[in-house]
Amino acid sequence: MKQLTLILFTLLTSVGFAQQTVTGTVKDADGELLPGVNIIEKGTSNGATTDFDGKYSIEVPADAVLVFSYVGFTSKEVPVGGKSTINVTMDSGAQLEEVLLVGSRALPRSNTTSSLPIDVLPAKELASTGQLTFDKALQYKIPSFNTVQTPVNDATSLLDPYEIRNMGPSRTLILINGKRKNLSSLLYTQTSPGRGETGSDISAIPTDAIKRVEILRDGASAQYGSDAIAGVMNIILKDNDDEGSVTLRTGITSEGDGETIGVSLNNGTSIGNENNGFFNYTIDFSKTNLANRPGTVDAEGEAIDFEADIADVRDFLNKYPDANNINGSPENAVAKFLVNGGYDLNKASSIYMNAAYVYKKVNSFANYRTPYWRTVADHPYLADFFPNGDNGEYIGYAPTFEGDLNDYNASLGFKTKKNGWNYDISYTTGGNSQAYTVNNSHNRFAVFEASFNDANGNGQADPGEEFEAVELYRENSPISFDPGGTKFSHHVGNIDIAKLLSDKVSIGFGAEFRNETFEIVEGDKASWDGGGADSFAGNRPENSGKFNRYNFGGYFDIAYDITEDFLINGTVRLEDYSDFGEAFVWKVSSRYKFLEDKITLRASASTGFRAPTLHQIYTQKAQYSFVPGEGIQVGGLVSNVSPQARLLKLPKLDAEESFNVTVGLGVKLNSKINFTIDYYNIQVEDRIVLSTEVAPPANDAFEGLNDLSFFVNAIDTRTSGIDFVANYKNIELGSGELGFSLSGNYTIENERDGDVKEPSFLNGTGQSVVNETQEALFFTSRPRTKWILGATYEIGKFDFSLNNTYFGKTTFRQQGLDENLSTEFIPKVVTDLGIGFDATEKFTISLNVNNILDVLPEWEFVSLNSAGDAILNDPAQVKTQSNLITFNQRYSQMTYDGYHFSQLGAMFTLSLNYEL
Template structure:
């Protein structure tokens, strides 16, 4: 915290007159997209003409240039690098979470941040994260379904906004704004890979892997005098990385795992359209995209002596690969115009995500040598239809201007689980692990096909009266499965001078339990001491969960408080915002409850569950109460010079303290209950993301040459074990990136750079931590555990 405040003080000290007041060599800030914070924002306000420095609530505007001036081509990873309040860890050996990785805002759950595309709610992934990663129990939007080359900017509202946008906006809002241009186009190729020394405890070594080729093509087309159609397509091939340590269980000891990034083959296409409808003042708008992503990630290795191995098939053991094929698309259309002096927008959007799961290089040991080695495991499907009507009107009132906005939304959601092939889940004649090793298939008993509807309405008032701005909003939502909820927001800003303003607000928020959390079902047969143990994740309203006290899930509720200030002087600006978020009735995925442990204290429940053949069970339940407090600081300074080019300095940081205040310890039938929320879950919530993250960058441009140097400080992160002694800490780390660029004939662009140029790793797992050698570095690491990445890129504009 001292480092953060000291850095901002230094930034303020340099806010002095520049060498030259005007220059045509102004580089793009790495966090903000204009020279003095004059970006017109559309997130968090419905008043026209608001800029990020005029806004009542804190909004970051992250430019396309800031996202692309780094080695990664993943939108979520690029966003996390330049936005200190966002974290994007790179989990491994966590099944499909390796393929669809969730991002977090202010340390809260990934599904407590609302994601919009052009201001319209985006659909979440069909994937429910059920393993021990950051975001366990969440089904979140996959930010990587939209390539950075299709974006104009990203706006991050760092404030609760349920009163404005509805469910999920507890931590804030991420609005992905697509490119809107009438002319021009381009193509680019980016190739990079890791050249690193892996400091594993038992097997330190040099590695060159993870080669990634990304090719993008975009074209902007004029339609009529004012219309546009922007098209973007992108291909990405990424080879896997391996950072595991020696497996000492069988001789010879060697690295049997593939602990790192998965193998990915991906293609994405996006379009954005705007066409005036004659001279009516109305405009037809639309956008949509499709992504195909095939990912192969590794499970834990099965060594030769493993009970799940069949020696006649795999004499040296085997490494199961979990393949997920995600097909994701969205299509949105609507009209915008004016009716009776009111600005009006009517849009409808449909999105769908289907994930097909397979396990390859595997076996169903309960069938022995008769088992196949590849399996189709089934599919998860989520779809969402949203229709929005939004109206707004500006009025002169009381010597000021008041924007009145109102609207309504209808949303229909659907969720399906489809079964896999029989041998992917079946128990064979042998006393061995059933189902595909690594990722067992979904059985017909797991199949679900459910829907729900939601209708909502809101009223939003925002007025500016001289130096004072005030806002008030309210929203009522009704869900077909759990009823009605209402939320409100009050906010204010006072401009004490043209350079300094105070702002703050209070609001309530909510997040509806997702269909994935309500209905996800997975039952697997696991061998424990030579016995087949039926273990499953069950809907809270299923007969199994109800016997354990499961009940219909309720919405999470929150109260958000914020207070801060804005300072600007010439080419320098600084925003500081403190916040507190109190979450009530939070959702948690329980630990596995062993049915046999209930025999003495709860014989009736024990008999009920054993009659169903259930031996271990977990389910979602409400009851987590937590509080997060923190501060966000963002400072920008531009220094144009006559002879030395133009400089842009950015320093931004987030300090976040998250505290779990209480957890559910009983259910309606179990009092006291076995452990429902373990120490691992509590520590993961409190310490699974860095309490302090600071990013600083210098961007320099001189004629056709450019250079960006960025440093990011990450506070310590704890990947919890079953006991404190088995916790894995990443340590406090500083990661440095550098990129050099040059342009030829204003058309050809070339660049080369290094992410993590000093080859920084999180602290290695101690020797003897695991005989498998798999978890050699904590995968909670906010910057991954792959080491130095080198890249080159080339582009052509026309």
């Protein structure tokens, strides 16, 4: 800690130089005054804009260089040279480049001068996808980004796991206006992509509030701290104060379900008599109905799994071929509120803020309990609990899973510039809570409580009074349960300082303090006592509680323009966590431009880290899961700091460490044609995984559990691949303009490096914390390659877009699958069509048909050897294997453990947008 304090003290020492005010006007070549021209002090974020009379005023050092830029005009650099008045004439013919806020902690740079691969998505491109949520829009715009709906919903129905470069949701850092967004309180524990991890709820961010998205596809722990091993996503909010719109959207699937309706309002206003500030707000409400895609259940598989009479099974399935199962996309209702604002206190200082609140209600279902699964012979009271048949007879029941999610984040900051030093001081808070309800279920376990006849009415047992045992559940069970939930919150303080020391060198440094709290909320007793509520047991008192930690970090960043074309950028960071100690990381990046900036070579090398989340350290619970051939069983997830962990001699969780290398090429032939290609290599040591289910040792502490799982630093991994992005735009065709884009991601390798690091208690048992199913989830459950080919055409009042997204092969080794087989999802192309019509200057109609060709996932068995060949040549064995991984065909489209891409058929959406 003394070392960290000394570094931060050194970083926060600064000197200053004199400023002067420069004023002037900006005109075009015809002498017309230009309002809204951007004037930036080169190498800094200090800037101004021209007013309606083309006038500007900016405070800069005497030796500064001013950069004048405007859409459709060539940027111009003008040295101040001590002058107090500078008038500028701009020439037309160029497009304004974005100034990137992500990638360097020194000073912002344009996209062409960045030394790192960064995708920039304007709001218009997100809206053009027709997708209903922000995460799904990214799925069809960024090849290295993937997200899927999980086959078995329960808690994961509240938000879907996502990832960049197959690295899991917890290795991509999410920023809003450059400030860290809070994690979700949800820990993914199902056997599906994202297992054992958590991430931010990016689906909660209203798309209409977003100005643009910057995605840094490179390790950035040195700049931003933990969670940035795979990259950083910076969401820039709208800041306009004189524009607004209201959007009404509706949609339905080709199957006639999944109906959605929503309305969104985005608007802005200026603040102050001289328009010194702005206030932009977004309100978004939406409702989506259930889209159900159950499979046709196999009677023979059911009879075997549930040891049921085949005649009873067939009789039920003849009436209900899907066994009344409900799976697909759950019903949800969402309300989103977001504000973004800023105010200039004077020419050098300003304050800024943003805040968001999201409420999400999701209704989903557990697997249907058929009458041969939960029988009246074993549970006679079920006939009274669930008279669901046409004539009031018992035909089983479907427990519901209902989730209430609350997510909030807010930032408040102060920026100022003094003597060339840029200061940014901010406070950020955020949180996520999820509360669950299970209805239409029961506690089927025999739990007794001692009772006595209190004849004297004194509330205590007296001599001679008789005790009796009262059964709490079964026929006395409630059918509605409160299993508790989870909460997460953080508080973050930042100090960031940057300065352009010369026309070649800029530096940035700062400090961050972060406090995190994770809470497991206790469920009501009936939800966990005995075995708890059927389908989803509640949080037990001994597994519940509130857990906290803090960390303190500091960084130093320097950028050196050796020449106008040659840049080197370096960053170091030191963090100290209260629960596992210090982490020191670094990053070096460079770029070289030549041929009049048409070609840029870039490269970076960095170390990184990811701290174990509080969720991974402290979560302990019993949970229901599907065991192939055995139906639903109860397993236990053991906390890393529990007495059970000590019995198992589990090591304490430590931080993951990474080494990233990126090498890329950027080509901008002209204003119409550009492309980038980047190679990346990511090595992660001590990767934290949620183990596979292992048999518990013979110990009373694990009585009643079918299996155990736990978190452990189990494996080292290496991931490498290539990202490609190309654009050819503004092609004149008839009286309109045509544009093409092609982007792709190809995974060269994504695999375990070395042996699994097993806990000692598994030695000699023949078991491992990482089995073939886990390996597939880590490394092959996302497309090996993904490509997006898009075309746009704008003519008159119409604009058209056509996107084809190619999802490459994915491979699974589902739990229970024969070791001689694997499962492959067949490559598919999903085609999306969008049509926009500007009915008036303010009113736009947009129609999107997503997955217009109604493409659905398909999978097939693949033999690994001659024994696998023998299985595939025997239809009976093939059927058995298929039943094992689909829960007897309940999940025939996606299998129980995996999904290729989230599609339930074609989706038609219509939106009406009116500009205010």
